[in-house]
Amino acid sequence: MRLELDSVGLRYGPVTALSDVTLTVAxxxxxxxxGANGAGKSxxxxxxxxLEPLAAGRIVADGADLARLDTEARIRLGIALSxxxxxxxxxxxxxxNLRAGAFTRRAGPAVRRxxxxxxxLFPRLAxxxxxxxxxxxxxEQQMCAIGRAVMSEPQLLLLxxxxxxxxxxxxxxxxxxxxxxxxxxxxVLLAEQNSRxxxxxxxxxxxxxAGRLARSGPAAxxxxxxxxxxxxxxxxxxxxPAGPIPAVPLPL
Amino acid sequence: MxxxxxxxxxxxxxxxxxxxxxxxxxxxxMRVVNFAHGEFVMLGAYALYVVQDVLGVxxxxxxxxxxxxxxxxxxxxxxxxxxxxxxxxxxxxxVALALAVTLxxxxxxxxxxxGPSIARPISGVVTLGGAVIPKDQLFAAAVALVLVALTHxxxxxxxxxxxxxxxxxxxxxxxxxxxxxxxxxxxxFAVGCALAGFAGALTAPIYGAAPDMGDxxxxxxxxxxxxxxxxxxxxxxxxxxxxGALDAGISILFxxxxxxLASFGAVxxxxxxxxxxxxxxx
Numbered sequence: 001m002r003l004e005l006d007s008v009g010l011r012y013g014p015v016t017a018l019s020d021v022t023l024t025v026a027x028x029x030x031x032x033x034x035g036a037n038g039a040g041k042s043x044x045x046x047x048x049x050x051l052e053p054l055a056a057g058r059i060v061a062d063g064a065d066l067a068r069l070d071t072e073a074r075i076r077l078g079i080a081l082s083x084x085x086x087x088x089x090x091x092x093x094x095x096x097n098l099r100a101g102a103f104t105r106r107a108g109p110a111v112r113r114x115x116x117x118x119x120x121l122f123p124r125l126a127x128x129x130x131x132x133x134x135x136x137x138x139x140e141q142q143m144c145a146i147g148r149a150v151m152s153e154p155q156l157l158l159l160x161x162x163x164x165x166x167x168x169x170x171x172x173x174x175x176x177x178x179x180x181x182x183x184x185x186x187x188v189l190l191a192e193q194n195s196r197x198x199x200x201x202x203x204x205x206x207x208x209x210a211g212r213l214a215r216s217g218p219a220a221x222x223x224x225x226x227x228x229x230x231x232x233x234x235x236x237x238x239x240x241p242a243g244p245i246p247a248v249p250l251p252l
Numbered sequence: 253m254x255x256x257x258x259x260x261x262x263x264x265x266x267x268x269x270x271x272x273x274x275x276x277x278x279x280x281x282m283r284v285v286n287f288a289h290g291e292f293v294m295l296g297a298y299a300l301y302v303v304q305d306v307l308g309v310x311x312x313x314x315x316x317x318x319x320x321x322x323x324x325x326x327x328x329x330x331x332x333x334x335x336x337x338x339x340x341x342x343x344x345x346x347v348a349l350a351l352a353v354t355l356x357x358x359x360x361x362x363x364x365x366x367g368p369s370i371a372r373p374i375s376g377v378v379t380l381g382g383a384v385i386p387k388d389q390l391f392a393a394a395v396a397l398v399l400v401a402l403t404h405x406x407x408x409x410x411x412x413x414x415x416x417x418x419x420x421x422x423x424x425x426x427x428x429x430x431x432x433x434x435x436x437x438x439x440x441f442a443v444g445c446a447l448a449g450f451a452g453a454l455t456a457p458i459y460g461a462a463p464d465m466g467d468x469x470x471x472x473x474x475x476x477x478x479x480x481x482x483x484x485x486x487x488x489x490x491x492x493x494x495x496g497a498l499d500a501g502i503s504i505l506f507x508x509x510x511x512x513l514a515s516f517g518a519v520x521x522x523x524x525x526x527x528x529x530x531x532x533x534x
Binding site: 049051070071072075076080081083087088089090091092096099100101103104148152 | 414
């Protein structure tokens with residue numbers, strides 16, 4: 001699914017969360033949305049999912065303006081959001097959370113195949129499928145949240161901070177899983193504070209600063225840009241690093 | 253005497269479960285405290301009277317029809333009133349109290365203050381291991397248990413049930429799965445009110461019907477639900493058994509009027525030690 005944002009603005013009462021955001025994500029690519037806490041990353045994803053009304057501009061998916069579609073209709077169109085804080089159904093088993101993800105689909109072999117895929121992607125989740133979501137570890141919950149989003153068979157997958165609060169080893173597993181999902185042809189918009197991780201998974205990167213799009217460009221170029229690293233990745237750069245630094249080994 | 257205790261406990265517990273299930277389902281899904289729940293029990297009883305004794309339909313058909321009437325009135329109330337109070341526990345409580353008075357007044361205006369005489373379609377007793385059980389009470393309890401089991405199936409094994417549980421736990425996350433809270437709410441309300449209607453239609457031939465019969469029904473439902481933890485269905489089932497045991501024990505040993513007193517004593521005692529109820533979360 002091709003996603004276009006045209007001069008998008010978003011406000012929470014008197015507070016401006018996004019202003020004049022224009023960007024395009026090409027079909028089948030992964031785009032990273034990076035920036036500090038409060039830069040507007042979550043607001044952007046929530047606006048695309050229809051959870052926040054726009055103050056200005058428009059959001060277009062595969063040529064269709066989303067303005068008149070509510071969240072439930074956008075899900076049916078093929079958009080899925082794994083939200084900030086995971087937002088699993090705490091009193092349901094992991095398996096029922098995944099079933100909830102497939103709510104808009106007719107039960108059948110295709111859904112069962114996707115369920116198997118999620119369990120292959122996250123073997124740990126398969127072991128824990130009968131546990132209540134609130135009893136899962138942070139990493140397992142994140143796996144379940146991404147799995148739930150994938151179960152709707154999305155064409156555009158919005159991931160909000162999938163690495164937040166996870167142990168480094170689990171972050172690596174998560175990155176491999178996201179790369180696998182992206183390789184299947186899904187368009188992915190990945191919002192992350194872990195900019196290095198997000199840029200290493202993406203083809204393009206968009207840097208947000210106080211609700212504005214500060215820079216856009218190829219992910220590899222942003223990764224090698226000393227200014228970006230200093231200003232947005234929170235890193236001290238003595239000398240420009242040579243070549244992209246992979247955050248995790250990816251099976252690509 | 254112990255057999256009699258078990259029988260009274262089981263018979264009351266089954267009806268308490270049915271009374272409490274609809275109340276806790278509506279609260280769990282909508283965060284609406286439906287203090288008019290007892291009036292839906294009363295509506296079920298009066299609908300049974302109209303369908304069975306006025307229109308002359310047999311009990312087997314009149315029973316589900318009466319529940320249907322209560323469920324439909326529930327949907328209308330949800331559309332007109334309760335959907336404006338989703339998530340507003342205090343506001344919903346007040347508007348539900350007003351609705352309770354309104355429904356009670358409407359039924360009194362139509363049928364008068366005295367209860368109608370309702371035919372008893374089932375009579376006789378069975379003797380089971382030394383305990384004497386009236387057949388009509390046995391039937392009511394059995395149907396109540398079947399309805400509890402069916403509601404459980406609805407919640408765990410159907411798409412609608414999945415949506416109800418999801419909306420109850422996180423309405424926004426449910427929308428992100430494509431579930432529509434605004435169609436799930438009336439469905440939950442209809443099921444909850446239909447269960448109340450069943451309770452009224454099952455007990456009306458045994459205990460009769462009256463415009464104020466909802467007060468006692470609400471109190472029983474409320475005691476069970478608060479004991480079990482608001483919104484917790486397993487908690488309500490356990491609490492219904494406890495309340496049934498308490499009722500049976502005190503009725504046999506002392507006096508049935510003391511049983512009501514004891515059930516509220518039990519609520520106070522449980523809440524002192526577990527403020528969120530037996531299975532409730534703080």
